[in-house]
Amino acid sequence: MSVLENVLDQYSSRVYKNRKEHMVDVNNNENNNQIAANVRTIPGIITQRGCCYAGCKGVVLGPIKDALQIVHGPIGCSYYAWGTRRHKGKTEEGVDNYLQYSFSTDMQEPDIVFGGEKKLKKAIAEAVDLFHPSTIFICSTCPVGLIGDDIHAVAKAAEKEYGIKCIAYSCEGYKGVSQSAGHHIANNQIMRYVIGEGDREIKSKFAVNILGEYNIGGDGWETERILKRIGYEVVSTFTGDSSIEDLKNAHKANLSLVQCHRSINYIAEMIEERYGIPWMKVNFIGVQGTIETLRNIAKYFNDEELTAKTEVVIADEIGLIADDMAYYKSKLKGKTAAIYVGGSRAHHYQFLLHDLGVSTILAGYEFGHRDEYEGREVLPFIKPDADSKNIESITVEPDKEKYHLYLPEEEINKLKEEKLIDYYGGMIKDMANGTYMVDDLNHFETEEFLKRLKPDIFFSGIKDKFVAQKSGILSRQLHSYDYSGPYSGFRGAVNFARDVTMGIYTPAWSFVKAPWKNTPVLEGTLGGE
Numbered sequence: 001m002s003v004l005e006n007v008l009d010q011y012s013s014r015v016y017k018n019r020k021e022h023m024v025d026v027n028n029n030e031n032n033n034q035i036a037a038n039v040r041t042i043p044g045i046i047t048q049r050g051c052c053y054a055g056c057k058g059v060v061l062g063p064i065k066d067a068l069q070i071v072h073g074p075i076g077c078s079y080y081a082w083g084t085r086r087h088k089g090k091t092e093e094g095v096d097n098y099l100q101y102s103f104s105t106d107m108q109e110p111d112i113v114f115g116g117e118k119k120l121k122k123a124i125a126e127a128v129d130l131f132h133p134s135t136i137f138i139c140s141t142c143p144v145g146l147i148g149d150d151i152h153a154v155a156k157a158a159e160k161e162y163g164i165k166c167i168a169y170s171c172e173g174y175k176g177v178s179q180s181a182g183h184h185i186a187n188n189q190i191m192r193y194v195i196g197e198g199d200r201e202i203k204s205k206f207a208v209n210i211l212g213e214y215n216i217g218g219d220g221w222e223t224e225r226i227l228k229r230i231g232y233e234v235v236s237t238f239t240g241d242s243s244i245e246d247l248k249n250a251h252k253a254n255l256s257l258v259q260c261h262r263s264i265n266y267i268a269e270m271i272e273e274r275y276g277i278p279w280m281k282v283n284f285i286g287v288q289g290t291i292e293t294l295r296n297i298a299k300y301f302n303d304e305e306l307t308a309k310t311e312v313v314i315a316d317e318i319g320l321i322a323d324d325m326a327y328y329k330s331k332l333k334g335k336t337a338a339i340y341v342g343g344s345r346a347h348h349y350q351f352l353l354h355d356l357g358v359s360t361i362l363a364g365y366e367f368g369h370r371d372e373y374e375g376r377e378v379l380p381f382i383k384p385d386a387d388s389k390n391i392e393s394i395t396v397e398p399d400k401e402k403y404h405l406y407l408p409e410e411e412i413n414k415l416k417e418e419k420l421i422d423y424y425g426g427m428i429k430d431m432a433n434g435t436y437m438v439d440d441l442n443h444f445e446t447e448e449f450l451k452r453l454k455p456d457i458f459f460s461g462i463k464d465k466f467v468a469q470k471s472g473i474l475s476r477q478l479h480s481y482d483y484s485g486p487y488s489g490f491r492g493a494v495n496f497a498r499d500v501t502m503g504i505y506t507p508a509w510s511f512v513k514a515p516w517k518n519t520p521v522l523e524g525t526l527g528g529e
């Protein structure tokens with residue numbers, strides 16, 4: 001029996017049938033590597049996914065530092081608003097920074113019975129009184145959707161009363177099958193009410209937006225450092241260490257760089273449709289990944305001087321990290337890893353692991369859709385279901401005044417054909433034969449796969465981290481990087497290699513014994529019983 005069959009075989013026939021579709025033995029199946037994704041988790045299974053509100057508030061909106069973000073709901077939901085995600089932001093003069101704060105309406109039973117709008121209005125008044133913010137976001141959680149508070153009407157009234165920007169997000173936790181739905185809801189409102197409003201002067205024609213970069217552990221800062229060294233102007237970052245003013249000017253860039261495809265491809269596409277700015281899938285995780293990305297960006301801008309500077313910076317940065325990387329590679333070469341995170345990270349980190357001689361034997365996403373696994377070529381074949389139809393999909397028209405093309409249309413079409421822009425190939429193309437892809441990996445399956453595949457490292461989130469560590473397997477969090485980072489770009493690769501090496505070689509593992517190591521493998525009877 002294969003590893004997959006062994007894990008699945010322990011389920012009832014109904015669960016077996018469902019979960020089988022979420023597992024792929026890469027290039028060793030009759031289904032052309034097709035995987036089921038972005039569908040409901042079976043009730044009762046301990047999933048590691050987050051809710052729609054977590055995707056909206058926790059992922060996309062959370063890192064915007066100068067928007068005061070009120071969570072309208074019970075205080076428990078605000079766990080996601082309490083700095084758990086380590087999206088860092090610098091305090092700048094003249095720009096508010098609310099990242100260290102957590103604002104909640106703290107709904108109680110009477111608010112559920114009689115409605116919470118009054119409480120929300122009061123919370124806004126209090127916030128305005130204390131902080132004088134230029135922008136307020138209101139994020140609703142499950143009970144708000146169930147009782148029907150009209151947060152959009154409250155936001156409109158607040159805009160009028162206080163003369164500020166106030167945007168409401170109907171991102172109740174139950175709205176989607178995972179946090180992915182929340183990303184979409186956040187993207188829609190930012191597109192509607194923020195992008196395109198700015199009139200900042202852009203100094204360089206090499207002007208880019210960085211999309212899907214949330215500055216976890218300072219990743220965005222490292223990426224920006226490299227881009228600036230080469231000569232790019234970063235107009236806005238969605239949304240790591242960003243301000244509303246930055247986001248308002250996104251329409252002025254000449255290319256959007258998409259790091260996390262799942263959380264932001266909606267904005268990338270809408271920016272292109274409305275303002276003519278194409279997007280490029282990039283990956284700043286891993287030394288080779290970063291080099292390839294920098295060369296691709298230079299190819300798009302097609303400028304001799306910029307291309308030459310790109311090579312100079314690459315050579316210089318590599319020179320600075322070569323010794324460290326060689327040392328850590330000597331420590332990690334031959335190790336194996338399993339990765340279960342996000343909707344792009346499980347792909348990106350395979351490049352960095354490969355730089356260090358570590359092979360990935362299992363990878364999966366919590367909230368990826370089929371295109372993150374199989375590439376955007378499957379988009380026409382994904383049938384919308386009731387859950388995906390539940391999330392509004394907005395269409396945009398070209399903006400007559402702000403629409404601009406950096407390259408002539410024929411050249412853009414050529415780059416599209418070459419798949420340099422407007423394309424993402426998905427994870428499967430970079431996974432070796434005989435490795436495994438598992439979507440929505442649950443708690444039970446995590447233990448089973450670790451037991452059977454015995455990877456040296458399991459990269460995950462906080463919910464599953466300690467399951468692995470109690471089994472004697474090192475786990476590093478790739479959602480928040482535990483307490484470390486940045487891991488992006490050249491310097492980040494060294495930080496990552498150092499952390500993993502330290503983790504693997506710590507003597508603590510000699511004191512941990514996996515539960516299954518104490519279980520007898522032989523079964524027998526005594527005296528013929």
Ligand code: SF4
Binds near residue numbers: 073142
């Ligand atoms: S699922 Fe609902 S109740 Fe739970 S954290 Fe998300 S919004 Fe709050």
